[in-house]
Amino acid sequence: QQQVKQSPQSLIVQKGGISIINCAYENTAFDYFPWYQQFPGKGPALLIAIRPDVSEKKEGRFTISFNKSAKQFSLHIMDSQPGDSATYFCAASMETSGSRLTFGEGTQLTVNP
Amino acid sequence: DAGVIQSPRHEVTEMGQEVTLRCKPISGHNSLFWYRQTMMRGLELLIYFNNNVPIDDSGMPEDRFSAKMPNASFSTLKIQPSEPRDSAVYFCASSFHLNYGYTFGSGTRLTVV
Numbered sequence: 001q002q003q004v005k006q007s008p009q010s011l012i013v014q015k016g017g018i019s020i021i022n023c024a025y026e027n028t029a030f031d032y033f034p035w036y037q038q039f040p041g042k043g044p045a046l047l048i049a050i051r052p053d054v055s056e057k058k059e060g061r062f063t064i065s066f067n068k069s070a071k072q073f074s075l076h077i078m079d080s081q082p083g084d085s086a087t088y089f090c091a092a093s094m095e096t097s098g099s100r101l102t103f104g105e106g107t108q109l110t111v112n113p
Numbered sequence: 114d115a116g117v118i119q120s121p122r123h124e125v126t127e128m129g130q131e132v133t134l135r136c137k138p139i140s141g142h143n144s145l146f147w148y149r150q151t152m153m154r155g156l157e158l159l160i161y162f163n164n165n166v167p168i169d170d171s172g173m174p175e176d177r178f179s180a181k182m183p184n185a186s187f188s189t190l191k192i193q194p195s196e197p198r199d200s201a202v203y204f205c206a207s208s209f210h211l212n213y214g215y216t217f218g219s220g221t222r223l224t225v226v
Contacts, residue, residue, distance in 0.1 A: 032213050043117075043204050043217025044156070089156060093212035100146070100169075100211055105155045 004092050006104030013111050019077040021107045023090035026071065030092040034101070035064065035075050038087040047088070048075070051095075080111045117218035119205050125224045131193040134221045137186055138207030146215065147180055147190050148204040156204075162188065163211055195225045 005024045013019045023033075034049035050057045050064040050073065057064045063076040077084055090104040118137040126132050138145050146161040160170040162182045170180070177196070182188040192199055206217040 034213065036215075041219070043206070043220055044215075045217065046215070049213070095210075095212050100144075100158070100161060101213065101215060103156050103158075 004090055004102050004104040006090050006107060008107060009105065010108045011110070013080045013109065015080065015082060015111055015113050017080050017111075019080045019084065019109055019111070020074055021088050021090070021109070022072060022074045023092075023104050024070075024072045025092050027092070027094070028071065029094045032093045032095040033064070033066065033073050034091050035062075036089040036091065036103075038089065038106075040086075044087075044089055077109075080109075082111045082113050085109055085111050117205055117207050117216050119203075119218035119221050121221060122219065123222045123224075125226065126195055128196055128225055129194045130225075131191065132195045132199075132223060132225075134190040134203050134205075134223070136188045136190070136205030136207075136218060138188070138205070139216055140186065142207035142209050142216070143185070144208040144211045145182060145188050146206040146208070147188070148206065148217075149201045150204060150220070151201045159190070159203075161211075192223075195223075197225045200224050 007022050035047045036044035037047040038044040048059050048062050050066050052068050061078045066073045088107045091101045093099050093101045120135045144163050147159040149157045159172045160180045165182045180190045202220045202222050204217050204220045206215045208215045
């Protein structure tokens with residue numbers, strides 16, 4: 001019940017295209033859903049996060065879509081750029097009960113020029 | 114703040130040797146996490162501390178692994194004896210909250226030959 005399933009494992013997109021990464025969870029008590037971005041040789045860094053009181057959150061070219069009934073959330077990268085090439089991790093936690101973050105398996109995104 | 118500081122950045126050691134990885138969390142953060150990242154297994158949580166106390170070490174793969182946090186500004190992860198399958202990137206992360214806002218260090222790339 002603590003797992004977060006992420007897909008796809010890898011993704012190749014052309015410059016200017018839309019990158020979409022999906023995550024699914026089982027534990028309905030999860031109430032905080034962040035996405036982390038990791039560049040080669042670096043640690044993951046928080047990119048954007050959402051709480052279940054909204055269905056969408058947008059920050060620049062990055063958007064999280066959240067579907068509470070389906071227990072799914074996704075990251076959309078609009079106008080993808082080669083500089084977006086990185087590994088992306090979704091995660092979830094129970095903020096109200098103070099549980100630690102559970103990470104997905106990661107998606108390696110490559111944006112071709 | 115300099116962020117989470119890990120040392121060394123790279124470590125190459127021979128099988129059977131003791132390896133000690135070090136982490137300095139961000140000042141004021143009271144949660145500290147040790148992760149291991151490999152291509153095969155992704156990002157694995159090994160152990161985490163809250164207020165210097167180990168909370169969950171169920172991710173520690175074997176008794177060869179141990180972790181300590183003697184004070185709020187320092188933690189170590191020790192592998193004794195090391196084996197080639199321990200080769201991975203080890204990340205330390207810290208947070209003010211147990212369930213969000215993790216800041217990762219740049220990692221230690223460990224190679225056991």
